[in-house]
Structures are given as C-alpha cells and as structure tokens.
Amino acid sequence: MSTDLNIPNQNTCSHPTAINGENPISNEQEHVHNKLNGKVNDIVATLQKGKGWRGPEIFLHKGFWLPQMLIKSLLTIHEYFHPKPNDIFLAAFMKCGTTWLRTLMFATANRHLYKISDHPLHHTGPHSVFPSLDVQIFLDQYSVSKFDNLPSPRLFATHFAHDLLPTSMTSSSSTCKFVYVCRDPKDALISKWHFMSKIRSKELTPISFNEAYELFCNGVSEYGPFWEHVLGYWKASQESPEKILFLKYEDMKKEPSVELKKLAEFMGVPFTTEEEEGGVVEEIVKLCSFENLSNFEVNKDGVQMFGEHVAVENRNFFRKGKVGDWENYLTEEMRDRIDSITETRLKDSGLALGLTQRA
Numbered sequence: 513m514s515t516d517l518n519i520p521n522q523n524t525c526s527h528p529t530a531i532n533g534e535n536p537i538s539n540e541q542e543h544v545h546n547k548l549n550g551k552v553n554d555i556v557a558t559l560q561k562g563k564g565w566r567g568p569e570i571f572l573h574k575g576f577w578l579p580q581m582l583i584k585s586l587l588t589i590h591e592y593f594h595p596k597p598n599d600i601f602l603a604a605f606m607k608c609g610t611t612w613l614r615t616l617m618f619a620t621a622n623r624h625l626y627k628i629s630d631h632p633l634h635h636t637g638p639h640s641v642f643p644s645l646d647v648q649i650f651l652d653q654y655s656v657s658k659f660d661n662l663p664s665p666r667l668f669a670t671h672f673a674h675d676l677l678p679t680s681m682t683s684s685s686s687t688c689k690f691v692y693v694c695r696d697p698k699d700a701l702i703s704k705w706h707f708m709s710k711i712r713s714k715e716l717t718p719i720s721f722n723e724a725y726e727l728f729c730n731g732v733s734e735y736g737p738f739w740e741h742v743l744g745y746w747k748a749s750q751e752s753p754e755k756i757l758f759l760k761y762e763d764m765k766k767e768p769s770v771e772l773k774k775l776a777e778f779m780g781v782p783f784t785t786e787e788e789e790g791g792v793v794e795e796i797v798k799l800c801s802f803e804n805l806s807n808f809e810v811n812k813d814g815v816q817m818f819g820e821h822v823a824v825e826n827r828n829f830f831r832k833g834k835v836g837d838w839e840n841y842l843t844e845e846m847r848d849r850i851d852s853i854t855e856t857r858l859k860d861s862g863l864a865l866g867l868t869q870r871a
C-alpha cells in the first residue's frame with residue numbers, strides 16, 4: 513500500500529465535495545461555503561499563530577490550538593449540526609485511545625447484530641465504524657442531514673475541547689452523552705509525536721522530538737493545551753456524571769472488562785447476567801484488543817479515507833498500545849517538568865493523571 517498520502521494543507525479551506533459525488537453543489541451551497549470561508553478567514557486573521565506539528569500553522573481559538581480547517585469544522589458544527597437526544601460522542605485529546613474506544617463502543621452497541629467470529633471489525637478500519645464529527649462535517653457540511661440515517665444511538669467521535677462545542681451538545685439540559693478517554697500526558701506526547709511525524713508532509717523537515725516536547729509543554733499542540741482539554745471534560749463529568757463518562761487509558765489496560773461494563777451501562781446497553789456468564793464481555797475485550805485489531809489485514813494494509821483527499825494508513829493508529837512508553841524517550845528532567853505542569857494545572861480538581869510513582 514502506498515505511503516504517499518495526500519493530505520491537504522489545513523491552512524486552506526477546500527471546496528466541499530458533492531454528496532457521494534452525485535449531487536452537484538447548488539448555488540445556495542456555494543454561497544454557504546463562501547460565507548463560511550469568509551467567516552473563518554476573518555476569525556483567523558485575529559488569532560495568535562503557532563507551529564503545527566504536521567506542517568500547517570495552528571491558531572489559538574478561544575484558548576485551544578486548531579488548524580484553520582478545524583476552525584471551519586467547529587463553525588459548521590455550531591451552525592449546521594443538530595444533535596439528537598440520545599447521541600453519544602466519544603471525545604478525547606489526540607492519541608489517548610480513540611481507536612480503541614471506537615471499536616469497543618461500536619461492538620458493544622451492536623453486539624446483537626454481529627457474531628464475534630464474523631464481525632465487521634475483521635474487515636473494517638476502526639475509523640470507519642462511526643463518523644469523526646470534526647473531519648466529516650468539514651468535508652461534507654452540506655450532507656449533515658445524512659447523519660440522520662445513522663442508527664440510534666448515533667455515535668460520533670470528536671477531539672474538540674468541551675468548552676468549544678455548542679451548548680446544544682454540552683449543556684446539562686441536553687441529553688446527549690459523552691465518553692471521554694484520557695491518558696498520562698507523557699504517553700500522549702510520545703504517541704502524538706510518532707503519529708504526527710508519520711503523517712507530516714515529506715517535503716518538510718521532520719519535527720524533532722525536542723521541538724515537539726517544547727510545543728507540548730507550552731500547550732501549543734493541535735486541540736491543546738492537553739491539560740485544559742482534560743480539565744474541561746473532567747469538570748463537566750463531575751457536574752453531570754450521567755452525561756459524561758470519564759475513562760483513563762491506564763485503567764482500561766489494567767481492567768478492561770470492568771471498564772467495558774461501565775461503558776455499556778453508561779451507553780444504556782448494560783450487559784445482562786446471561787451475557788456476563790456467557791463470556792460476552794471478555795469476547796468484546798478480546799476482539800478490540802490491540803494485539804487482535806492490529807493484526808487484521810485491514811489494519812495492516814488498509815487506508816482510512818477522511819473524505820476524498822485525506823488518507824491515513826490504518827497501521828498508523830496502532831503503534832505499541834502500552835502504558836509508560838514515555839520512559840524510553842524522556843529524561844528525568846523532562847519527565848519532572850511534565851509531571852509538575854500536570855500537578856499544577858490539575859491542582860484542586862480531584863483528578864490525578866500520570867504522576868510518576870517514585871520509590
């Protein structure tokens with residue numbers, strides 16, 4: 513499979529694609545597209561610029577760093593996306609376990625439809641099982657209505673910070689739910705550096721680890737700062753636990769069955785006693801395990817298209833799948849700096865994350 517991926521420059525907002533390539537873009541749609549692009553250009557002109565990890569610049573929008581394309585997505589979500597009462601959004605900072613959670617949520621919600629031995633995950637990339645709101649809405653903002661045809665509960669993934677999303681999704685009166693997964697920021701940094709390096713344009717000089725480390729610590733990172741992202745969802749989960757399930761990658765690695773049962777309960781599809789006794793929980797855990805998924809052909813050789821032009825090889829979503837890989841990259845000084853930022857930022861929040869156990 514070719515590794516010559518065609519990822520558009522995120523600093524320009526490309527033209528929308530016709531739905532399934534069949535419907536020509538109407539004058540009205542063209543008008544909306546131009547209006548949105550105009551708004552985005554006006555917004556971006558006022559924002560502080562930063563260095564994007566995969567090349568294009570990123571902009572500090574309402575406290576979070578985003579490429580221009582994602583500012584347009586956000587605007588589109590605010591203007592065109594209509595949440596339904598039982599929608600469930602999987603949210604996470606980049607590289608904190610979205611791929612894993614996607615498969616677990618999909619397999620759990622649809623467990624009555626598919627046999628494990630012949631499950632769609634055997635031949636479907638994890639990012640195809642339900643839409644990424646951030647990307648899909650940007651590429652197809654005129655076909656938001658096609659989301660209406662998704663089976664209920666509709667599942668979506670997003671990396672946007674809680675504070676950036678519309679209140680129709682986040683307010684306590686909305687009945688949408690969020691599953692948030694977070695991770696030790698040191699592991700998120702390592703994972704993100706590897707991932708962004710792989711999808712970075714080959715025409716650019718690679719981003720060095722030290723450079724990525726500095727940017728991450730300074731909060732200059734797509735969808736970042738990491739800590740504010742986590743805190744937004746954490747605080748909301750404390751205020752409305754029935755609306756936001758807050759999970760940690762490390763807990764999931766340690767006790768996947770326990771965490772999966774929590775997830776199913778939260779999604780409104782708890783495992784029955786018969787299912788538990790019949791081993792269904794363990795079957796889903798095994799199906800979605802790193803070892804299993806990463807060995808499927810589709811995840812070794814397949815490519816995930818995010819619309820017409822954005823392609824990422826599925827193998828890039830699976831690296832090591834381990835807790836604590838940061839030990840292979842960070843010096844003691846680097847580790848202490850991230851731990852100390854984490855301690856300071858999360859102070860008094862009641863959340864402990866990734867602090868290194870010292871002897």
Ligand code: A3P
Pocket residue numbers: 604605606607608609610611612699702703704706800801802803805829830831832833834837
């Ligand atoms: P590493 O780079 O540390 O290996 P995301 O899915 O949010 O992009 O996060 C990617 C991280 O999750 C990567 O971490 C990847 O290897 C890991 N991952 C992917 N699938 C997984 C699975 N089924 N179980 C555990 N970890 C998984």
